[in-house]
Amino acid sequence: MTQDELKQAVARAAIEYVVDGEIIGVGTGSTANFFIDELAKIQHRIKGAVASSEATAARLRGHGIAVFDMNEVESIAVYVDGADEITASGAMIKGGGAALTREKIVASVSRRFVCIADGSKLVDVLGRFPLPVEVLPMARAAVARALAKLGGEPRLRLAANGVDAFITDNGGMILDVAGLRIEDPRALECEINQIPGVIAVGLFARRGADVCLLGTADGVRKLTF
Helix, strand or coil: HHHHHHHHHHHHHHHCCCCCCEEECCCCCCHHHHHHHHHCCCHHHHHHEEEECCCHHHHHHHHHCCCCHHHHHCEEEEEECCCEECCCCCCEECCCCCHHHHHHHHHCCCEEEEEEEEEHEECCCCCCEEEEEEHHHHHHCCCCCCHHCCEEEEEEEEECCCCCEEECCCCCCEEEEECEEEEEHHHHHHHHHHHEEEEECCEEECCCEEEEEEEECCCCEEECC
């Protein structure tokens, strides 16, 4: 199976976690896009969705799915999103799609977090995928120095033109931190969050996944945490 076929398989499997009559949280990225396309087929069963990015909101609306502002809802039945890496304990690195801050907000108010990913994203230790950290533009250099002291190699994410800094939906910049071996993701998440100028770090350990659906050549593998 191709990687896209694996992603499509887990997107279909995630539909069984959709709660009828509720608002669904939807993540950002290629795997989440497959889920949106599957969700469109049963949109009559849900009240609508909360999106973790402007791109996701546009795709949802393109399918005719009502999009709610986060301030309009008190809780979300289930949040479905992908991951760049995930461990057997449910801790994740997210943010390859630059939506880590809004993804954290949606996850924080969701009663269940379902991660959907192809099997290659399951790792023993987080850190091979560069850790995204969203920062205030004025703090970019200061935060980069602090991250370097933690043993990482921070690099500013660039826009598609390869020259300008990539700007998030929140007006922040992203530092992608390579060279980390994250043995204690909860502790590192807390430590990076305390650096002045950090908006959010792409470690999802304090609020990790409750369920992970992994696409493999032998079918969808389910992990629960």
